[in-house]
Amino acid sequence: MYNIINxxxxxxxxxxxNNSYICAMLNDYNIIGSGFSALSAAASLAKEGGNVKVFEKxxxxxxxxxxxxxxxxxxxxxxxxxxxxxxxxNFFKRFDKNPSDYYDLIKLDPGFQxxxxxNHTIKINSNFSEVLxxxxxxxxxxxxxxxxxxxxxxIKYNLxxxxxxxxxxxxxxxxxxxxxxxxxxxxxxxxxxxxxxxxYFKDPFLRNILEFPVLFxxxxxxxxxxxxxxxxxxxxxxxTYYPMGGFGKVIDGMVELCKELGVKFYTNHEITACNFVNHxxxxxxxxxxxxxxxxxxxxxxxxxxxQNILPKEYxxxxxxxxxxxxxxxxxxxxxxxxxxxxxxxxxxxxxxDSDIEQHTDDIYKNKQWPQxxxxxxxCPSKTDQEVAPKDKENLFLLMPLTSGIADNNELREEYFxxxxxxxxxxxxxxxxxxxxxxxxxxxxxxxxxxxxxxxNAYGLANTLLQTANLKPKIINKQISNLFYTGQLTVPGPGVxxxxxxxxxxxxxxxxxxx
Numbered sequence: 001m002y003n004i005i006n007x008x009x010x011x012x013x014x015x016x017x018n019n020s021y022i023c024a025m026l027n028d029y030n031i032i033g034s035g036f037s038a039l040s041a042a043a044s045l046a047k048e049g050g051n052v053k054v055f056e057k058x059x060x061x062x063x064x065x066x067x068x069x070x071x072x073x074x075x076x077x078x079x080x081x082x083x084x085x086x087x088x089x090n091f092f093k094r095f096d097k098n099p100s101d102y103y104d105l106i107k108l109d110p111g112f113q114x115x116x117x118x119n120h121t122i123k124i125n126s127n128f129s130e131v132l133x134x135x136x137x138x139x140x141x142x143x144x145x146x147x148x149x150x151x152x153x154x155i156k157y158n159l160x161x162x163x164x165x166x167x168x169x170x171x172x173x174x175x176x177x178x179x180x181x182x183x184x185x186x187x188x189x190x191x192x193x194x195x196x197x198x199x200y201f202k203d204p205f206l207r208n209i210l211e212f213p214v215l216f217x218x219x220x221x222x223x224x225x226x227x228x229x230x231x232x233x234x235x236x237x238x239x240t241y242y243p244m245g246g247f248g249k250v251i252d253g254m255v256e257l258c259k260e261l262g263v264k265f266y267t268n269h270e271i272t273a274c275n276f277v278n279h280x281x282x283x284x285x286x287x288x289x290x291x292x293x294x295x296x297x298x299x300x301x302x303x304x305x306x307q308n309i310l311p312k313e314y315x316x317x318x319x320x321x322x323x324x325x326x327x328x329x330x331x332x333x334x335x336x337x338x339x340x341x342x343x344x345x346x347x348x349x350x351x352x353d354s355d356i357e358q359h360t361d362d363i364y365k366n367k368q369w370p371q372x373x374x375x376x377x378x379c380p381s382k383t384d385q386e387v388a389p390k391d392k393e394n395l396f397l398l399m400p401l402t403s404g405i406a407d408n409n410e411l412r413e414e415y416f417x418x419x420x421x422x423x424x425x426x427x428x429x430x431x432x433x434x435x436x437x438x439x440x441x442x443x444x445x446x447x448x449x450x451x452x453x454x455x456n457a458y459g460l461a462n463t464l465l466q467t468a469n470l471k472p473k474i475i476n477k478q479i480s481n482l483f484y485t486g487q488l489t490v491p492g493p494g495v496x497x498x499x500x501x502x503x504x505x506x507x508x509x510x511x512x513x514x
Contacts, residue, residue, distance in 0.1 A: 035063025038299025040502025057270035067248035102253025111240035112348035188226030337437030404454030459487030
């Protein structure tokens with residue numbers, strides 16, 4: 001009976017919401033951008049009533065998680081690692097839905113493989129007990145040590161989810177919670193992730209397995225708080241998943257949910273200015289149209305909106321502040337369609353056949369294109385026959401590099417051949433003469449497509465001084481109805497944190513609006 005009443009009330013709400021007179025009485029929520037955080041905020045606000053509009057500057061929705069298709073190949077342009085599955089589940093539960101209502105999710109086995117040499121590859125099994133045996137085979141006692149390491153990481157994960165990640169970060173009093181104060185020592189906020197890993201393991205290959213997510217997701221291991229061992233819990237114990245059809249299917253699912261809730265979408269609508277009344281934005285504008293605004297949520301690049309769209313007197317932060325931020329890496333990406341099947345590859349392949357220290361220093365210290373890069377190869381056609389034509393492979397090559405440096409076609413091609421030579425050697429096959437589709441993406445593209453600060457790919461680096469309440473705030477300091485969401489604010493970079501970020505800002509608005 002309870003569910004029947006809920007369904008009747010929801011249908012009544014939809015009827016009332018579609019009534020033009022009722023709509024005029026509802027708040028206008030205008031959301032800039034259509035990535036994970038923007039879609040999360042849009043759905044959360046629409047659920048509680050209101051006219052929610054999403055404005056996307058590009059022709060396709062999804063921000064960095066867009067897809068493009070060509071000649072039967074389907075390429076995810078950005079995210080490819082589906083970790084922290086409970087975050088996705090919790091998001092859809094807010095709407096009495098499940099991820100399975102919108103996309104098919106499978107667990108990968110192996111979750112990923114790390115390639116240290118042509119004849120030395122470590123595959124991470126989806127069964128955690130097998131991972132324990134693997135560690136033991138490399139270092140005596142390492143199986144038991146990994147169990148303790150992951151148990152500790154799971155405590156951090158649960159504490160972060162329960163007490164930290166869903167906080168708006170606007171007041172340090174948010175941190176004075178019983179769970180946080182009681183477990184402050186266990187959270188290892190003031191020690192480095194590298195030191196934590198080194199206390200448990202001596203074998204360099206085992207250390208690399210535990211350190212790789214930090215390099216690819218935002219900072220160097222020696223400068224990342226040990227709190228982020230929670231990523232190892234997700235990657236090694238929760239496992240690695242894949243939405244069939246590609247990561248773009250998650251975007252499609254969130255867009256479908258938003259439309260069910262009445263959200264309206266406007267593609268090819270770049271917001272170029274705002275109009276103000278009494279320190280409030282009353283309109284956002286494109287080059288041709290103005291849209292009435294009661295609340296504005298910026299899910300686009302925080303720096304760009306703060307420094308280039310708002311008048312200087314309304315900016316929350318100075319140019320000096322932004323210039324002093326430590327950014328996560330950008331990356332060089334190649335999307336390749338290959339006219340043959342390739343040997344030895346798994347879905348996720350990490351080429352760690354070079355010096356991790358040198359590459360890390362080139363990103364964060366030397367700030368230059370890497371001398372001898374590590375790189376990542378995603379081959380989703382090993383799992384999903386729908387992303388490539390029959391007997392062909394879909395490849396995604398990614399090389400992390402420092403944000404804000406020179407980017408040109410000559411450099412891109414130089415590093416393309418460096419990666420391809422090592423890939424051909426590992427596969428034991430000629431690949432270059434079988435390329436059907438080839439598209440590159442790098443710093444300049446991140447800037448032009450997303451207005452990304454310094455062409456970054458992931459947001460702010462996960463350093464101690466850029467954690468939790470020390471990140472740029474979700475609220476504008478000068479404008480009472482402007483808010484921010486996404487990877488440059490709380491809780492941080494990555495798809496699950498971005499989903500949480502949208503929920504945070506929506507909940508904050510709903511709680512504090514008069």
